[in-house]
Amino acid sequence: MNPIIKNEVEIIYPDSDGKPMADNTKQFECITKIKGNLDILFENSEEVFVAGDLLWYPVEGEPKIRIAPDIMVALGRPQGHRGSYQQWKEGNIPPKVVFEILSPGNRYSEMLQKHEFYQKYGVEEYYVYDPDKHDFSVFLRENNALIMQNYTTSFWKSQLLNITFEMIDTDFNIYYPDGKPFLSFVELNQGMKNALKLAEEERKAKEEALAELAALKAEIAKKKTK
Numbered sequence: 001m002n003p004i005i006k007n008e009v010e011i012i013y014p015d016s017d018g019k020p021m022a023d024n025t026k027q028f029e030c031i032t033k034i035k036g037n038l039d040i041l042f043e044n045s046e047e048v049f050v051a052g053d054l055l056w057y058p059v060e061g062e063p064k065i066r067i068a069p070d071i072m073v074a075l076g077r078p079q080g081h082r083g084s085y086q087q088w089k090e091g092n093i094p095p096k097v098v099f100e101i102l103s104p105g106n107r108y109s110e111m112l113q114k115h116e117f118y119q120k121y122g123v124e125e126y127y128v129y130d131p132d133k134h135d136f137s138v139f140l141r142e143n144n145a146l147i148m149q150n151y152t153t154s155f156w157k158s159q160l161l162n163i164t165f166e167m168i169d170t171d172f173n174i175y176y177p178d179g180k181p182f183l184s185f186v187e188l189n190q191g192m193k194n195a196l197k198l199a200e201e202e203r204k205a206k207e208e209a210l211a212e213l214a215a216l217k218a219e220i221a222k223k224k225t226k
Contacts, residue, residue: 015083019068026103026131033055034071035052035071037183042073055067056069056085056094062089070100072099073095077158093194097126098109102133103132111128126138127165131172134170
């Protein structure tokens with residue numbers, strides 16, 4: 001909880017809305033994959049704050065005006081832990097990029113309300129992905145409104161995050177600026193294991209080569225003493 005005192009009245013901004021982060025494993029895995037890779041992308045950027053399922057309060061003194069995006073990115077704000085994103089304490093900078101990962105339980109009216117909230121309070125790039133229907137929607141701010149984009153290719157690039165989205169058949173991929181794909185925790189772990197295995201193989205090969213060289217030198221020295 002983060003209470004403040006305003007006009008002699010204590011106003012409390014809860015850190016939780018009591019709702020689950022995800023309704024199923026597919027949705028949860030997608031949320032954590034995107035959030036985790038964004039953390040990696042901006043790990044050395046002190047002025048990019050990435051959060052998942054964090055309550056965002058855009059208006060001071062109005063704790064009922066709030067929303068918890070699946071993933072949000074606030075540009076120009078420092079990294080660090082927060083109980084909630086209280087915008088007036090963040091230089092009045094709203095999250096500029098928001099992701100929503102749909103589940104079968106999401107209703108049209110609910111998503112419409114979220115869109116209106118993001119449109120009203122300053123989101124500039126809004127991405128919606130439905131892993132069950134394999135549907136990816138992009139909304140960009142144009143003339144003070146979040147407008148759905150009609151892209152004609154399988155690729156879409158975020159101008160703010162410099163990452164690329166790819167929709168091919170039933171695959172939804174996201175790529176870093178250097179072209180490397182976003183990976184799940186399992187894939188990242190497997191990559192680390194492979195790297196450690198390769199390093200160990202290289203170490204053993206180097207030790208064997210040095211041992212052979214030492215043996216050769218010893219043999220040469222032995223022949224010279226005869």
